[in-house]
Amino acid sequence: MEDSIGLGHRRLSIVDLTDAGHQPMTNEDRSLWLVFNGEVYNYVELRQELVDRGHRFTSHTDTEVIIHLYEEEGERCVERLRGMFAFVLWDSRRGRLFAARDRLGIKPFHYYVDRTRFICASEVKALLEAPGVPRQADYAGLADCLFAGFPQSDRTAFSGIRQLPPGFSLIADRNGIRVRKYWDVEYQYNFTRSHAETVDELEHLLDDAVRVHCRSDARLGCHLSGGLDSSTVTGFASRHRPAMKTFSIRFEGGGSWYDETAFAKVMALSAKAQYHEAVPNGEDLANVLPGLLWHMEMPLPNPGGFSYYTVSRLAAEHVKVTLTGHGGDEVFAGYSAQFQTAFGTRPFPAGDAEPVPRIGRLTRAARFGARLAALGVAGTARRIKQRVRRELQTPEDLWISLHCARPPSQNSLLSRRLLTQLNGYSPIDDYISAFRSAPTDQMLDRCLYH
Structure with a gap:
């Protein structure tokens, strides 16, 4: 605790199992304090680089590497980290809190902000223990879950609680909250490389990734x-x-x-x-x-x-x-939907598809019979024509249809009360935004980027 700042941590010891790795961790003059969840896999190389620059370490942890790297490079230190992480660093000299989440969002980072407080934690349930944090559902977040399986953008399923997106950092100080995207995928296509060279490079990259993860x-x-x-x-x-x-x-x-x-x-x-x-x-x-x-x-x-x-x-x-x-x-590209969207075909023979249990086939037949009875022959014919027309949809529409349920306004399973709370909200734009903003014109890579 320091003035209005409090940091707490429950440690899972992976690197340097001694007490020297306990958190919150500080630097020599106690001007920086860090709590960190995850692992920085290139900490060995970074540590040696920092030692060569004159930094002195009291532990063999990756946590301490982040502190000294921040001393050298400020908030851009996160761009040097290779790993899965979420951390918060209090810089008492600057009077600011610096936080970051790993590139792919493997480690969670949730936060709540009101006019007087910034509260963050790895889990939502920790935030809900703070006085005044509402224990209410975020209806848009729930609609996201029902549509795509998970909340979109920076939403969660809880009202007022946000998540820091993957590849983003955050600064909180007396001037407010500022969020910055520090990383994105860069596509560098090399069409002159031979197949053998590609295989060799891929093997090296995979082996090196697993090596540092060990x-x-x-x-x-x-x-x-x-x-x-x-x-x-x-x-x-x-x-x-x-x-x-x-x-x-x-x-x-x-x-x-x-x-x-x-x-x-x-x-x-x-x-x-x-x-x-x-x-x-x-x-x-x-x-x-x-x-x-x-x-x-x-x-x-x-x-x-x-x-x-x-x-x-x-x-x-x-x-x-x-x-x-x-x-x-x-x-x-291990999913059929990626190939179907990019190339208009599935990568696996139909005979390799997952078997449909007999009860599933009976249920489908019963469902078709019920629709036929409800719509009549003409209505059923119109429905079939509509389905055929869907084959002429855009890649974005196809991608959505292969991954998502119906949007709230078209989902007959949702209650009127929920639809009223949503007030016309649709998760489609937030869901497809990554597909649209992928920094490549190659359709398969756009699918993989999403």
């Missing part, structure tokens, strides 16, 4: 689904972390489409890793769901959260840090 003084393992992404990460990690443990889940029923553990076991064997497996069921989902929603602080967009939580709970019994293949599909 920097941990705590025990480390890998989530391993048996798919391409997690298997690739596990393979590279085994180069730098021998005798790892891997963690997988298996669902009984559904056949081989839902069970890739055979591949996971082969990969674990190849990586000389110790294989661990969990087999959750419907009862586990029912037991976990309330707590999962409490942690997520928003409606669950898909069942994947249950799977991820289950395998993370298994991993927590053995290690403190895990690497995953999350983000691979977004970077390497």
Whole structure:
């Protein structure tokens, strides 16, 4: 605590497990104070650079690297950081609070502002403990969740509480709040490079990324689904972390489409890793769901959260840090919608599609019968014509149709009370803004940028 500033932190020790890594952390003259969530993977290189410039360290943490880098470069220090992070730094000499969130928003950063206070935290529930912070729903944020699965722009599901967008920094002082975008994707196309050179460079980049992610003084393992992404990460990690443990889940029923553990076991064997497996069921989902929603602080967009939580709970019994293949599909175009929007076709044969359970087929047939009875033959024919016309939609319309539900004004499941609260709000523009603003004219890259 200092005057009107208070910083608090609950530490998960990953780098330098000693008391020297406790937070809030300060510099030599106690003019800078930092609380930091996450990990800076290039802290070793940055630390050496700062030592060469005359800085003295009292710990071996990545946290202290941020403090000394800020002394050298001010708010532009965040542009040098390679990692996943959210942090707040109090600069007492300047009387300002400097905060930043990592490039892709892996670590959360929420804040609340009124006429007299700026309050921030990793979780919304911490902000709700502050007196005067409203415990009310943000109806636009909820409409975003129902439309796209998550709040758009800087909204959350809670009224008055915002999130700092990925790749943004923030300054709070007596002049108010200022937010700045410090990073964006840069596309540098090289059409002269050969296929072999591209493969070699990609392998180097992947190996280097996994190598620095393996920097941990705590025990480390890998989530391993048996798919391409997690298997690739596990393979590279085994180069730098021998005798790892891997963690997988298996669902009984559904056949081989839902069970890739055979591949996971082969990969674990190849990586000389110790294989661990969990087999959750419907009862586990029912037991976990309330707590999962409490942690997520928003409606669950898909069942994947249950799977991820289950395998993370298994991993927590053995290690403190895990690497995953999350983000691979977004970077390497692993989703059908990306190909369908960019090229007008799906990347996988129809025979490889997920099987539709018999009950699902019966439900679709019953639904069609109900529509036919309600609309009549002529009305049903008009509806089919409308659907055919949708094939001639713009890439933006196609992208939305492949990812989102109907907008609030067209969603018959929403109550009139909610629609009244929304007052005509539509999440479409906020949702598609990243697609529109992508700094490239290549359609597939615009899809990946979104």
